[in-house]
Amino acid sequence: MLFWQRIKSDTLAIICISIILAVLLSGVFAPFIAPHDPLKPDLKAKFAQISREYPLGTDHLGRCTLSRLLYGIRTTVLLSLLTMAATLSVGTLFGIVAGFGGGRVDETVMRLCDILLSFPSEVMILAIVGMLGPGLANVVFASIAAKWAWYARMIRSTVIQHKSKNHIYFARVSGCSSLHIIQKHLLPAIACDITVLATLDTGWVILSISGLSFLSLGVQAPTPEWGMMLNEAKNIMTTHPCQMLVPGLAILTTVASFNFLGDSIQDALEPKRNYSESREKR
């Protein structure tokens, strides 16, 4: 497919995909590659220097930083991706229903979005988690609830823009079902916008989950999580900067990779760059 060919020829995209894949695989195979148990404290080895035994040193409880980093991938990255996917799905569904449906359906969904968007998202997440109780599942649910309305609005406006294009008119006149129009015409058109939005927000989700973990509302100690590691390390920032640098750089690299990848995907999906094979071969 042209899309994959284009991605393959984009060096930056390949680098980003490699980084993200490496991170994800490390997270999945963490039990096999981590040198130590991330949860086992060893106060004798508190703040150990970088050595063969502890490749990135240890934290204030003597736990191996590298092991915590690797196990933390599961909590931070994989969970964020799951949250992202769910938020996108819900937001897209409502956005398309509102944009395509028009009239009363549109009004209802938009008023609902207005209500949800009038709360500051952090406050809403806190409120929901506060009501449901702490825990990862509740944090995920709260993040989805806070963000879907924003996506629904963006996608609705894109749908409305595309709805009055001639090719959609033709599809309607020639008797194509609404499902066909949404699937074949609207979704590919909004895929570009969704990708960019999603990659930009991945960073936000990571930080949001970390923030809640700090408040003991999300991930409970001692479960390893990058954001929590950052917060634990901020107290000893000046004495042991390594502890802060490691999770910080990990978050930076991962989020940056997602962002750059989003750019490359957007370029690759651009239809004007489609050329039939005969032209490509020439």
Add this chain to the structure above:
Amino acid sequence: MTLLSVRDLTIRDKRNSEVLINNISFEVEPHSCLGIVGESGSGKTIACKSILGLTSPWLEVTGDAQFDGINLVTARGERVRHIRGKRICMVLQDSMTAFNPLYTMGSQMVEVLCEKRAYQKKTAQEESVKALCRMHIHEPENVLKKYAHQLSGGMLQRCMIALAMALEPDIIIADEPTTALDSINQLEVIRNFKLLQEITGMALIFISHDLAVVQQLAQQLLVMQRGEQVEYGSAEQIFTTPQHEYTRHLVNTRRALTSSFRQAMMPEQDREYVRSKRCL
């Protein structure tokens, strides 16, 4: 004294070595109109865009386009920008997307006039109104307050032509300016172009596929087919005695369309008379 002299203009696509325009040569005199005709895809628009340096970066333009001692093909940056819009204006084909949807017509016209003619804002405003009046647009002040999406395609095209005329350049390149207009408005536009030529000595390069409109305005004619120059010379001569097969085909096609209309406009009895005289 020739205003613009184009010699051996060639445009090549660097990506696949396809030649889009092959050795086009023509001249534009002041007070005159050059008509460029040919079917769509023959390279009319891209030839004129290349003179103004408005082509895509993967197109290689070679040749000579002398305007006031400068070769527009090889000149770069500021020199071309100074000429573009001030001394050579281009009225684009798709006027509906030529205006910024975020600003009113008035603000866009005033912006262009202030920059290119160094007017004060108030003068530019007055000039805009005058320009629209010349195009017989009703209630020009109201039109200036509107946004592009609130006006019809034909109205936008007339605004674009009015703006180009207000700039009073040496040459106007008009790319299919009358396509979206109905016959009444077409006549107005043609009249305005003729008037402007007489008053300001402005030269006109008129790109069109409509031979009837070109016939009204052009003294010189360039016929293009698939990037090649098929015929070039006096418009009158080419229309009466076309040399090339392709030109003859264009002329005959147009005449066939016209004759059916002419017949319909004649009462029954006159038709019989004319048919008997074999004039149709």
Add this chain to the structure above:
Amino acid sequence: MLEVKDVYKDYSRQGSIFGKKNQTILAGVSFCINQGKCMGLVGESGSGKSTLSRLILGLEQPSCGEILMENETIADWRKNHRGQMSVVFQDYTTSVNSRFTVQEAIAEPLLALKSTDGLRSHILELLERVELPVRLLKRYPHELSGGEMQRVCLARAISTQPRFILFDEALSSLDVYVQSQILELLSTLKDQLNMTYLFIAHDLQTVSWLCDQVLFLHQGRIVEQLNSRELYKAQNGYAKRLLASVNLFSGNPF
């Protein structure tokens, strides 16, 4: 076949804080088109031609009045006769999804009708009808010229053998040479497949060549209806002005 009865269309526009102003685009439009005939509709840009076309296609509802196709409302007729109404728009660049190849674009209405037997041969036959080479099947819209693109739209429109086709300024963006070729094609197809056309344009010469009757639309009203062979019988002032201003081409100099 098609009956438009006293149709009004208003759009509400935000005039001021205290209420919306109504802008009337169509004010009492009425006409009929008989089966197998070609009706032309001319008027200046902004006179409501596109709005009328959207109403006839059932994409929007009139504020007042009704539009009937074979004595049914447009929505019902389209449901009962799927694929029998088609349209060709002016702007060929947005008429086909830029992500579709030519083949996918032409196949779309056929797939909607679920008539997939012999799809490929049907598409090849359509290409032949509109005089397009087979090598264009895998091309994307932005790789084709205007004339070729409009032919693809035409092939797509006739693919389901419709009984009614609406042409909304379909030839206006094309050059005269291509226009005349497509006009010939339209005329042949109409006779071969016994279709009814509504041909909206602003160029009187093409309209008078192709159509049986011509309607003149001015400021939201039909001001004149003439037989296309008898245009000299125009009574209305606007119609007469329009006819008089048509630019005639003569092979001879003035």
